[in-house]
Amino acid sequence: MRRSLALPYLRWCLACAIEKTGRKTLLAALFPIILAGYWQAYLTPENNQLIADNAGLRQQLNKPLTVFPQRENNALTLQRALNDTEYQQVKTLFDIFQQNHLQVDGSHYQFNKKGKNQQRALALTIPLQGEWINLTRSLNTMSKSLIFSVDRLSISRASPDSAHLQINLQLTLNLASRLEPS
Known part of the structure; x- marks a missing residue:
């Protein structure tokens, strides 16, 4: 009703x-x-x-993750080992970290051996400090402009409630010896 x-x-x-x-x-x-x-x-x-x-x-x-010890590197030595185009690619990588508010605590590099028909590559170990969202933004930006692969990523932080992370990023950057037209 x-x-x-x-x-x-x-x-x-x-x-x-x-x-x-x-x-x-x-x-x-x-x-x-x-x-x-x-x-x-x-x-x-x-x-x-x-x-x-x-x-x-x-x-x-x-969960605590392992962090590798920091290694010292001389930017001038790296610049001498690379041609201008290759050095610009490495510089772009570090500029992207800086733009996304990640603090770089030095880096270590090593050239990978070239085989037949392989592109020149640079293995980098980069200790960083910052927040997770800044790391993801950096990797996303890098994927749009550089050819690289992440070999290892280890992250730790001082306390569970802290957003500030200690990041150790190992990546291989494929270097282009000269700019090729698209």
Whole structure:
């Protein structure tokens, strides 16, 4: 019996609202509310997935990881060992870290032996300090402009509630001896 009263009551309330505001005004006012509700319902699964991914990352970061000892390197020696184009690629790598607020604590490099038909490569060990999001942004930017592969990534932090990380990144940078047209 109560259901039969609810529908006519809602119709009466809607008719009163339309009479007071006008049909166009009422629809214009309801449109953002309906759109916000749809948007929230659409983004809820993605938002839940991101929260779960972040929880998984936090759990992984709670585990202590090994960090290699820092090694000293002379930038002038590296510049002499590379031609201008190759040195520019290495400089770009370090500029990307600086732009993304990662502190580089020195680096160690070693040239990989070239075989037949292989591109010249430089193995780099780079100790960094910074936050996780800055590291991911740096790697994403590097993937757009440089040819490299991450050989090893070790991360540690002083305390579980700290966002500041000690990062040791080992990567192999494939060097282009000259710029080739795209």
